[in-house]
Amino acid sequence: MKKFMKSEELARDDRFTRTAVPLDFLMAEEVTVEQVEETMMTLLGNEDVRKMMEEQGGGGGAPNVFRRVRPEEDDAPVFIKTQMHGIFMGEMQALEAAGRSAWDFTDDDQLPWQFQLDMARQCWDETRHVEIYSALLDHVDCRIGEFAENLFLFEFGCSDDPAERVVGVNRCLEGLALDVFNDTIRFGQAADDDAIWRSVDYVSADEVTHVRFGQVWSKALTEGDPERRKKVVSFQRKVDRAFSLGGLRGSYDGANTAAFLPLAVEFRKLAGFSDEDIAEVAGAGPKVTGRK
């Protein structure tokens, strides 16, 4: 069976819509708010979302995608659909990335067997998550393909060094998932929607474990090899910057209750993040200029 698949080779049936949005702002050291907004609107590829964001932005306020939406607001149904669809696609890519991690390095005789076991466990978890979010899509009356899929999450998990692979997939992709889940749980609780918040809460327990795999293995595989460790940390900083989504995410959970997608501090600490690790992720974004 083939190893090291390209992102374009990931299997999707004709229900899915894939978009080739460059997302070049992800790695930039400086971005403008307008640049990020325009890209995100194109990325979502949905006319309802575009209209909603333009209405929000046109009034001089922050566009919907960059602020926390509350269940009582008119935008809430579209918001929760975009959120659930984004998570569903993220789970698909996380499953594919974990599957690759389990299989791509089977001929690495220096990699402990436990690494493959951990990646295999993650695959098992992710398959359940895909099923759960598929059901939650039905719950919020959203269909697969209603919003476009972009493969950038997977693309940051393609390294052929297993230490960098777990940084991209586990520490960063799954770490971002924890932040999204934290936001979604809060939305579900505020909406008094048990199906949403309890389901996402259960899934979060697995995600904490997956992020911990990233923390543990990225350090274990570089122990005693400062050069490799330096390279892995450098890669980690890049991915942290990319997943700051143009630096427009709120920093810490609780610091700004109106902010879009703040870091889930409690979840991340459960996953083995120190205060320094969290501060590093919070400070990883680019310099943001323009309207905010």
Next chain:
Amino acid sequence: MARSFTRRHGAPFVIIDGCIECGICERVCPYDAIFMSDELEFVVDGEKCPSCNRCLDPCPVGTIIPMDDQRAAQIRPSNRPFVFDGWQESVASDKLSAHQGGRK
């Protein structure tokens, strides 16, 4: 740590004639695989490129090509020293597949 497993199973990218040196590929690459060579042309380092596709969509002129694509034969001279072991521009795509996974 010396690594002994087969690292490369996919086809990393090369830059072919027509690149306008805008540099966006270098900026978006998470793996430090794209850089400006001594000839002041951007090149892809086949040792580092995991063929993640991150650079393909941002490229405005479509000159970043997977090595197993026939168009890779148009590789720029500046990129030739950076292709991974075992690949030659004259190698047709069907022959290239025999090299995939061959580098230790």
